[in-house]
Amino acid sequence: MQIYLPIAELPVNVLLVLVMGLAVGFISGMFGIGGGFLMTPLLIFIGINPAVAVASVASHVAASSFSGALNYWRRRALDVPLALMLLTGGLIGTTAGVWLFTLLRRLGQLDLTISLAYLILLCSVGGMMMVESVRAIMRARGGRPAEVRRPGSHLWIHGLPLKMRFKVSKIYVSVIPIWVIGFIIGFIGAIMGIGGGFLLVPALIYLIRVPTGVVIGTSMVLTLVTMTYATIIHAATNHLVDALLALILMIGGVIGAQFGARTGQRFSGEQLRLLLGLLVMMVGLRFAFDLVVQPHELFTVRSVEGQR
């Protein structure tokens, strides 16, 4: 069943897009991430203009993270003050990222920047997560208790001023690293067209020592707000948000996310991080493959901005 997308200006198979939404939604619900880093490449692969894909995925991520955040809210598994502190940095970062996005686009090097950013970020984050979670699983197998909180081994981050107590997370930490993390996530998210949950979750766990149970819900709040903000900004400045495409993706996404969240609860935190690390690594390697292997077609054609 084909349907013509008004902004992307091409027909797509509704069922295909719905299944893509379901699959990415399942993964996003399972790991507590937005799934933008999977959805954007998938849409580009089926022939949708990259700019339209990035802009429309933002609203899809907003929908699935809202439904996810509500679930975590009901279980009281999110830290609202921590999320607000992250948002302070996040919104500034998103604005700065959109500015750089526009600049790079004018210079014609946006595609390369996006590919390299995906490659470096996904491979390093994926690799780190895999190594860490394998170690944690080995420790658990070896009979030793998993060291989730190590009060003695404070990072230098924990010596910074402007300390604040976050009751739900049971941490007492400076707000400076939280703002910085929020800024970086917002900044990277705007350039790469992703929510950044897969970066935020490990950053909060390893750097700020936020308990695993709270981290996903809190990260979803940040994703929700930055992606809602990104949808509005993209629509207002570039006119590239395809509401019809977004709606089909959302419907698939929110349904998939519900099943994903239930499946995710059957795994331990370490197993989930290992799986997510593998997934992130695979997408990263896919970008590496495209950059290193000689492409079948060396030329690309695209209309100059504003003429679309």
Added chain:
Amino acid sequence: MTARLLAVAIAVALSAPAQAERLITTLSTSRVLIYSNFTGADVVLFGSVERDAQTVARRGGYDIVVTVTGPREDTLTFRKERVFGIWVNADSRTFVKAPSYLTVLSNRTITDIADINTLRRTQTGLARTLLPQEISGDIADSIRDDPFRQAFLRLKVERNLYRETQNGVTFLTPALYRAAIPIPDNAPTGNYDVDVKLFADGALLARTQTALEVVKVGFEQVVANAARDYGLFYGLATALMALLTGWLASVVFRKD
């Protein structure tokens, strides 16, 4: 040699001022409407060659070439090169006001219809269409085997936006012809120029122009217009739709 030149001169003198043939064409529709179930369409062009009483029938018969040109836009073509082991867009050319859509339909192989100079002069066929490039401030058409030009044509053909069909025009009678202009599903919206050329014995005899329009209608048009004219409200509405979808899902799938 002199005799041959003389013969050509006489032939030109006889045929040029007469304008004996006239082309009459009509399109099955002048508006291609894009609804939500649009998957491409064919616009049928009908026409006839009208001949006045003094003109005798051409021995070689008539040849028709239909050229349909979509809205023009500046188009960038990038070439990847290996830099430090990775493939990056190193070089690029801008094709200035290149047709976003171009279809050339003819009743037989174009190069058999007229000699290459006539075809070039009248820009008949994909290979002979002017595609000016901007090179360091200057705008000029490139040589035919320029790799950027060839890549541009190849990629456009791959996307079904450029097309050359050598049997795209059918003569129903010696004077009545028909051609189907394919409008692909990814056709850009806007005005399309339809140019019909009549050739006989290697010479351009007559030419006529008409136009068609590709427009979005109904829901598609409402959405596209809203996105363009009221970007902020459109964005707010899309964001609201996202939140509503997310909320609905969490209510529907609530466990308790």
